[in-house]
Amino acid sequence: MKAVQITEHGDAEVLHYVDTEVPRPGPGQVRVRVRAAGLNPADTYMVRGGYEFFHNPLPWVPGFDSAGDVDALGEGVSGLAVGDRVFVAGIPAGGHGAFAQYHVADARVVRPLPDAVDYPEGAALGVPYLTAYRALFQRADLRPGETVLIHGASGGVGQACVQFARAHGARVIATAGTTEGLALASRQGAHVAVDHSTPEHVAELHELAPDGIDVVVEMAASSNLEADLGLLGRDGRVVVVGARTPVEITPRLVMRTEAAVLGVALWNITPEQTHQALSAIGAGLENGTLAPYVGHRLPLERIADAFALVTTGHRLGKVVLTVA
Ligand SMILES: NC(=O)c1ccc[n+]([C@@H]2O[C@H](COP(=O)([O-])OP(=O)(O)OC[C@H]3O[C@@H](n4cnc5c(N)ncnc54)[C@H](OP(=O)(O)O)[C@@H]3O)[C@@H](O)[C@H]2O)c1
CATH class of the missing domain: 3.90.180.10 (Medium-chain alcohol dehydrogenases, catalytic domain)
Known part of the structure; x- marks a missing residue:
């Protein structure tokens, strides 16, 4: 072969x-x-x-x-x-x-x-949808009605996060770095899409969620983690999916909202968690919420x-x- x-x-x-x-x-x-x-x-x-x-x-x-x-x-x-x-x-x-x-x-x-x-x-x-499910539900415990920021929604994992979160009843804010990426995030179900390549995007995110964001799924923690912590509301959670270099953060931001910074490594998923995630993916394909x-x-x-x-x-x- x-x-x-x-x-x-x-x-x-x-x-x-x-x-x-x-x-x-x-x-x-x-x-x-x-x-x-x-x-x-x-x-x-x-x-x-x-x-x-x-x-x-x-x-x-x-x-x-x-x-x-x-x-x-x-x-x-x-x-x-x-x-x-x-x-x-x-x-x-x-x-x-x-x-x-x-x-x-x-x-x-x-x-x-x-x-x-x-x-x-x-x-x-495979990897993108399992990672998205793990980040949103097995790590961050996203609940219907919460506000979630998908930071990097134009790629493989990000689009899966948008689709899962929207189907789950969350308010979905997504980011992308190109016009096409922003349009894709909106088509995938984001309620609003913000350009992460502009210096103003953090202020824009604050305006969109003045009471704070509940969950951030972060594809580029090296660029965004400090700002993410400042965007969280009470009991907020940041899930780090992607990070390539070290980053400095202000620990007081974590204290202020009693926030949690959670990691995801798909390699740690158990057979039972895999069965749950693959079953959710199968259901989403069948009912059309995942595409x-x-x-x-x-x-x-x-x-x-x-x-x-x-x-x-x-x-x-x-x-x-x-x-x-
Ligand atoms: N922890 C795990 O188990 C796990 C599993 C799967 C993937 N990952 C990691 O997760 C990341 C995403 O994977 P993927 O398959 O979705 O990759 P991908 O398809 O290449 O997508 C990358 C995404 O990151 C976005 N991005 C780039 N710079 C950004 C910034 N400054 N702020 C916010 N978003 C930014 C891109 O947006 P634009 O191109 O629109 O700028 C794009 O949406 C990678 O680093 C990958 O290694 C981790």
Whole structure:
């Protein structure tokens, strides 16, 4: 089969499109004929090496998230049949290898893909939608009627947060750094969208929530954490999803509102929490409240271009690799 493989760590130049063996599903596993695979920032961290959550052996086929058709079942798998349309969310089961024509995954993270959802959309679900669910509900305990700020709503995780929070009955304030990103956040269900690239945006957020924001989901804590703490209302929660460099904060801001700063690392999700999150994703796909926007579709052999898209500049929605 064709696959993307690395034999050393580095930038896009270490990603090779090669012929390799079709993997066999072991007990409790499913083999999926991949039609699309989602590219996440975590893939780029792992390709570069030194990622704190997972150390991949070399040679290695990256990719956690895919969508396609069940091709073979390992011993003991029930509830799925050859030919079923499915999506795969690999991380909770430590799975990888999605950037290939065939992807073997633990059956517990392989879920039905409704007919109305195409394969690239299915490949956009795994890491982003699990992370969004974990941030909003398993960490911040977002309640209907609360005000939530999704700081970075134009990307893979952010759009999922907007959709989940809106369906849950929260008032949703979203940010993005481009006109297209702001329009996307509004289409996804944000009640109001604010441009985080302007110096005035923090004042604008204060005006939008004079009594304070209940929950902030933060994709860029290194830029925003101090301002986030100043925006919170009583018992507010900031959930740090993304952060790349250290940041200085004023601890008194946390005291003032008895706020909580919570972290998310999808790698810590338990099997029970994964089951809950995947069940919520399945329900949202069925009732139409969840619908990932794929802004960039590139064939698998153009992995280097896709990698560059994820590591530089603005993207819109999700970056997905299509697999012939
Ligand atoms: N902790 C975890 O378990 C976990 C899981 C998944 C992802 N992550 C991390 O979460 C982050 C987002 O992931 P993703 O897949 O959504 O990435 P993505 O698709 O590349 O989206 C990045 C988002 O960050 C926004 N952003 C950039 N600068 C910002 C700023 N100064 N303030 C607010 N938002 C800003 C972007 O908005 P514009 O482009 O419109 O400016 C965009 O909406 C990444 O750092 C990723 O590594 C963490």
